[in-house]
């Protein structure tokens with residue numbers, strides 16, 4: 001129960017979390033609450049603390065009209081946050097975050113007290129509904145996580161229920177010209193047939209969340225984590241704060257306002273996936289990027305129900321070439337899985353120079369190639385999704401630990417680019433992080449308000465998990481990424497050099513070449529002036545095989561309250577200023593790189609440039625491309641209210 005002395009609004013804030021607890025988790029919380037040493041009840045840990053940022057907040061309207069808040073509104077917005085104390089706070093319920101949570105509770109239940117409080121905070125309203133992947137997955141990391149799974153049999157070598165997986169039966173790799181497909185040799189380490197499995201990663205993540213729940217992990221969906229919390233001298237992370245709910249577009253609290261909570265934790269785990277918004281802060285604050293910049297691709301995909309005669313269960317196809325011009329890095333994929341489903345997608349390197357390129361339109365065009373069209377024609381598109389993925393590889397992995405926390409999975413960037421796979425490495429990194437965290441916390445007292453206070457008074461040094469870094473460097477993740485470290489950057493010198501160099505390094509040297517190619521610039525800096533290029537005429541959609549942007553977005557189930565502050569932050573929220581800086585040089589690149597039609601330059605004679613920059617933030621599907629690619633680097637993707645965003649199906 002909540003303390004009766006709590007401020008009424010604080011009660012609501014706690015309600016924000018408790019309402020989002022799935023009934024099963026609530027039941028679990030009740031079941032474990034009786035444990036003698038530690039309590040699982042959030043409310044029993046909750047304290048009220050003054051806000052860390054008690055200056056008056058001012059939000060801005062989209063055309064830079066600053067809103068003056070009344071004293072009462074300011075007070076409401078800045079009121080105390082409820083605070084809860086947990087041992088480990090994990091941000092993001094992707095494969096990495098959930099593997100961390102599962103391994104931690106497995107260790108705790110097997111060799112610990114069983115009382116370790118591990119929580120996972122996820123911005124999606126349901127587990128898995130923000131996950132986008134291919135996905136062909138390598139099962140060995142999952143086998144390490146669930147060695148005794150009931151689902152492991154002679155015929156099913158992956159510890160997942162058989163109805164969630166399709167074993168790969170056939171591979172192909174082709175180079176596409178405009179009308180033909182030429183088979184290419186596939187490096188042996190990239191074969192999938194008879195060993196890897198096709199899945200919908202969002203359904204697998206849902207399954208993993210259920211496993212975590214059974215082990216005693218506390219899971220909170222619909223909670224967007226907005227900021228890292230620091231100790232007094234700002235040298236260590238002490239936890240996180242979640243996003244306030246119920247603020248209107250102008251920044252005023254609505255009647256439904258609920259203050260976000262603060263979670264104080266011994267260890268904070270960042271498992272936000274590619275280009276996480278908190279991870280970005282941590283990397284910058286603790287100067288974790290000691291090597292190359294991270295580089296990215298944008299993956300766009302659809303899921304189709306195809307005609308039975310076009311379905312080849314277990315078939316995995318990859319393509320290079322058409323529709324991408326030689327100066328664009330990327331490739332297509334098509335995976336036949338489940339009951340007549342085909343996942344089809346295109347990953348395109350975000351280091352493209354020509355601001356007229358539209359990744360969405362390139363993908364639509366790809367489907368018109370006979371190689372894809374022959375499978376999809378007559379079928380029905382049931383789902384659409386897009387998400388950035390890391391392409392920097394080994395050279396771009398930042399330091400994985402900082403005082404008070406660690407980074408796991410794609411937040412760090414463990415994707416094996418030539419394989420287009422990062423799930424197995426994300427899971428393994430979660431396992432390694434969990435082992436390291438457990439070793440550090442297992443002998444410590446349960447973390448509650450008194451212990452936290454005592455540790456501050458005694459100036460106890462925050463946990464710094466260098467052991468996780470060492471474990472990663474000695475793991476198969478490092479070895480695997482090292483072997484392919486030169487493949488992606490070799491394409492920076494052109495398609496032919498890339499093909500030749502990657503042929504050498506994947507077939508012959510297997511990464512033993514004594515050089516490491518770097519990434520010369522960030523993806524945003526790679527963009528060139530529009531004046532060097534001509535606009536690209538993309539074909540009109542036919543509504544059967546190819547679609548327009550808004551029809552595609554309607555297949556993502558995306559929802560954001562129209563009356564909430566825009567989560568896509570530009571300086572002062574001044575659209576005109578952004579247009580003045582960006583439009584003359586890049587001629588509206590934002591409306592082409594965004595795969596959800598969020599950004600628009602609308603013709604408007606009254607504007608000095610003849611166009612008005614508009615942000616339709618309610619369409620956003622959280623792919624993070626704008627934050628990465630915008631050449632002016634003045635768009636900051638921040639979390640919207642928890643529970644907002646896409647509700648992906650089978651992606």
Ligand SMILES: Cc1cc2nc3c(=O)[nH]c(=O)nc-3n(C[C@H](O)[C@H](O)[C@H](O)COP(=O)(O)OP(=O)(O)OC[C@H]3O[C@@H](n4cnc5c(N)ncnc54)[C@H](O)[C@@H]3O)c2cc1C
Pocket residue numbers: 091092093094095096097121122123124128130131132133134135136137138201223224225226271272273274276277278298299300301345347386387388389408409410411415420421422423424426639
């Ligand atoms: C198009 C595409 C195809 C791919 N194909 C394959 C493939 O075939 N095989 C393969 O193995 N890998 C593939 N990958 C890569 C794979 O999907 C990733 O490596 C994997 O999902 C990484 O897991 P993760 O847990 O690190 O991050 P994610 O899966 O991205 O999960 C992160 C989670 O954190 C949540 N989150 C983020 N920030 C916050 C916040 N501030 N507050 C609360 N919650 C937050 C997100 O909503 C999300 O649920 C593909 C990726 C893409 C985009």
Ligand code: SF4
Pocket residue numbers: 568593594595596597598599619620621622623624625626627637
């Ligand atoms: S606004 Fe940014 S994060 Fe949202 S869909 Fe568009 S590019 Fe992706």
